[in-house]
Amino acid sequence: MPKKGSGAKNKKRSMATIYDVAAHAKVSKTTVSRVVNGEASVSIETRARVHRAIKALHYIPNKAARSLASQAEVRIGLLYNNPSVAYFSELLIGALEGSGRNGAQLVVDKCDVGNPVIARKAALDLVKTGLNGMLLTAPLSGSAELIRELTEEGVSIVGLATGRFRSDISCVGIDDYLAAYEMTGYLIGLGHRRIGFVKGHPNHTSSQQRFLGFKAALRDAGAGIAPSVVVQGFNSYRSGLDAADALFESRGKVTAVFASNDEMASAVLSVAHRKGMVVPQDLSIVGFDDTVASSTWPMLTTVRQPISEIAAKAIETIVKNCRLMRAGTRVKPQNFLISHSLVLRESAAAPPPG
Amino acid sequence: MPKKGSGAKNKKRSMATIYDVAAHAKVSKTTVSRVVNGEASVSIETRARVHRAIKALHYIPNKAARSLASQAEVRIGLLYNNPSVAYFSELLIGALEGSGRNGAQLVVDKCDVGNPVIARKAALDLVKTGLNGMLLTAPLSGSAELIRELTEEGVSIVGLATGRFRSDISCVGIDDYLAAYEMTGYLIGLGHRRIGFVKGHPNHTSSQQRFLGFKAALRDAGAGIAPSVVVQGFNSYRSGLDAADALFESRGKVTAVFASNDEMASAVLSVAHRKGMVVPQDLSIVGFDDTVASSTWPMLTTVRQPISEIAAKAIETIVKNCRLMRAGTRVKPQNFLISHSLVLRESAAAPPPG
DNA sequence: CGCTTTACTGGTAGCGCTCCCACTTTTATG
DNA sequence: CATAAAAGTGGGAGCGCTACCAGTAAAGCG
Structure with missing residues (x-):
């Protein structure tokens, strides 16, 4: 018969906070914060102790508090058009995963990406919504004008699978x-x-x-x-x-x-x-x-x-750039090449002898 | 020649806060908050004034602060398997849209949904991550055991397109x-x-x-x-x-x-x-x-x-239920029927005369 | 041995918002 | 006309976290 409700930890209702961890590890919350964020200046033993406390308490940092305190909320826009559902689906999964890992928030919106006028307006409207970054897919990533405007607004942008790299924005994609x-x-x-x-x-x-x-x-x-x-x-x-x-x-x-x-x-x-x-x-x-x-x-x-991978990398780049920009650093475009591969299946073979 | 930088408002760098709006509208921040959240007890004129201020300042509530303050951060899990990319893509779009609108955060994870053991473990692991709700797609939505476990953990769940409605969880789908x-x-x-x-x-x-x-x-x-x-x-x-x-x-x-x-x-x-x-x-x-x-x-x-629509509705339901549960209200499963339609295209016609 | 430097650590002040509890008006009620 | 009940408003206390500025102790240096 499993004993219920007698354990040390309460189930749901208010997760452990940084204070609980600090108390458990007998350090200050500042130190816990440092450990959680992987800062260097914490002694090995303290770090270990904090890690143990985190594990024991099932501590999970509160994202809302984190982004509020660090002024680091990064919202990333993504315009889509249903170019190819499968493509977009993979893209979305990657972007979502990247956002989760980097503590960003994805804002997706649909518009006729093919029409430059509409797309431009949609992008700008999205930005007005309080965006910090934007993931540009083709053909948006090809519009120098849009890129300039967005950059002027202070939005970090990354182009996705742009075919060839460029110097005005960061890109990630295959060759x-x-x-x-x-x-x-x-x-x-x-x-x-x-x-x-x-x-x-x-x-x-x-x-x-x-x-x-x-x-x-x-x-x-x-x-x-x-x-x-x-x-x-x-x-x-x-x-x-x-x-x-x-x-x-x-x-x-x-x-x-x-x-x-x-x-x-x-x-x-x-x-x-x-x-x-x-x-x-x-x-x-x-x-x-x-x-x-x-x-x-x-x-x-x-x-x-590997579209997901590309998207995740793009998100990561945007987040990084946002943080740099906020720190006042001037960011210069960076290009990332992701490797592709040939998948040999059944639809190709030697030509007929004739 | 457009005059630049001379406007009243600064571009990026720190968006307007609730205080700015309050000052502009000459009310307290509490009142602004009430207007933003559509609470009743604000006079018509005050409400209008606040709305004007919001528009003038391009005010956008800070989500992080909001969810922190209201203790209302809702994290919703979604397990997927690539059942059909197109299906999942639509699902994701709807879920994302619903999350955005309701201030929730989506956490998606991939696993072999078809294998009950793996899926159950994945679901439970996801929940340990600090989930408040979970979107259950088939076949997960059919597992009474998983549903019971999740419910015991205090997670709000909604079944998606479960075919037939049920009494143990809320469902949204077509008939x-x-x-x-x-x-x-x-x-x-x-x-x-x-x-x-x-x-x-x-x-x-x-x-x-x-x-x-x-x-x-x-x-x-x-x-x-x-x-x-x-x-x-x-x-x-x-x-x-x-x-x-x-x-x-x-x-x-x-x-x-x-x-x-x-x-x-x-x-x-x-x-x-x-x-x-x-x-x-x-x-x-x-x-x-x-x-x-x-x-x-x-x-x-x-x-x-309409998968997107179904997913969005499901997210909305989860969020609502989470908030109710937090308020101590006992929520009872609710079923939502979304209407379907026959799309007559080219692949069906009268049978051959023979 | 006194002084600076370096390694750690803690305290405090917010981030922008919501919530609770006042407080001041109005408006209804006896 | 007093009293109660709304109706509308404001102030303050946090939510959980990070940033910044101090501290303290150990180590380095002349």
Whole structure:
């Protein structure tokens, strides 16, 4: 029979505070605070004692009090548009995780990110709400004007997956150029000589980088590579459908298609099926992002972009920059490169012998 | 040339506080607080004056201070598993929006929700983190034991889309039974007499309700309806592929397939294409949830479940309950029904004349 | 051995807000 | 007209924490 209510600790109702810990460890709350915040100047024994008390009391610092006292509440805005639900979902998870870890607060808002006027207004409105930082996704991250305005307002901004790094703001993302280069190389290695390419949304800098990487790989492969068939897409499934139609109607028969994102790749897949092609025997299809990859049949070979990780890193950077700015330090843009990887699944294989 | 820096207000650096507003409106901060919190006992004129001051100063209450002072910080946990990215993404957006509006803090964590042991441990660990509330999605929301444990810990819980309402916890969701009934009725109305059904994950109570609704509609349609072909799915795309294979291999030819979620419906669609069937001419396919619906070709006819809205409502309920509990009030479970709708797109039509 | 330096530690003052308890008016009631 | 009850308002005490400024003791230095 478990004894109830007799234990030393009370269950809920008011968690332990820093005072309780201080009393338990027989130090001042200041010292506890120092230990919790990992400051150096605390002796080993004291530190250990405090840690023990924290554990014993199940102490968890009160975030509200912390951000109030340190004047360090960081609110980070994020505008979205449902570019690709899967993409956004991963982004959100990463951002949320990063916010939790860094004690920031995420404020998300929906708007038509594609329309510069609307997006700009939405961003500025969001900022008026009392934002300290802002996570800029494409195509917002490409607008120099918006960036300037936001910076003037004193908002820390970080661009997400901007394709190429830049000097005006901090960015975190993968090397789209290199990734596309590698994927194209893989296709060429498989034996493909005529490859179709579905370009991503023209507003996104990363799209350009992906295309550039593709072209570079083709060029570097030298002779024997037929001129590629390139069609424009706009990152949506819908646009992928149209792109695929255009691609298959073109005179030059391709044996592989490289779509700038998974959404479009899965659209191409769907159209190929409809036309009676068997993937990957008749046609190889690869995507980019690894967002819908395993929800297709066959499963998509693609470039994995660790979106959550990127988002988390971006949040961390924003928080750090905010704190620096508050301390009066001038922050200079910093770029972080996250590594990507090729995920080889079932949708790509050697071209048909014919 | 716009005059800069000459305006009355300073840009960033320390937002206006309640004191500033009080001074501006010539009232006490207490009164401002009352206005901001919409309390009754403030005269109309005072209220108006305060509102004017708030607007003039661009005052935004400091959340940290608020939750600290009111002891009202509400932290809400959410366990996820990537059941369906699209579903989760919508859920997250709604939850985030609800949290923002209600001043709560969302803590999301990933775990294998499908495994009862792991999920239970993860939930309890999360709670130890200092949670006040928890959003329970299927299949967690079906575990009476977990619910009891959580309740004992003093955590406010709300079940999401539990299919059927219950008396032990508050729930918010749509009427899965009715929705499935209606969708089935639509198919029958189109002329289908032999309909295949892909069941959802057996752990999810909503799956059962959907199946029950399907059967009821068949029964109510009376004679002339061939016995249905029912196969088991597990909500994933992958399982939908298997289910579709099983369905098409069965002796009784169906003219329509009703899948318990969109993910599986799109898998069925894919298999149908592969088998050379034209949708919806040869076969009608409908789904449930409206999560991937427009990323398929043809676009899926489905039941729209407003997941964001449901999640937001759930968060609101949790926050409300937390505050009530803190005030010492005993809260009794409350169920909220959100309305669904049939979204008729392109994947369902009358059966072939044959 | 006296002095400064360095390592630790504690006390106190808020951060911006809400809550409780007054206090001053009005308005209703006997 | 006195008295009670509202109705509206203000003051102060914290919420739990960090920042800052002192302390105290040990160590370094000439």
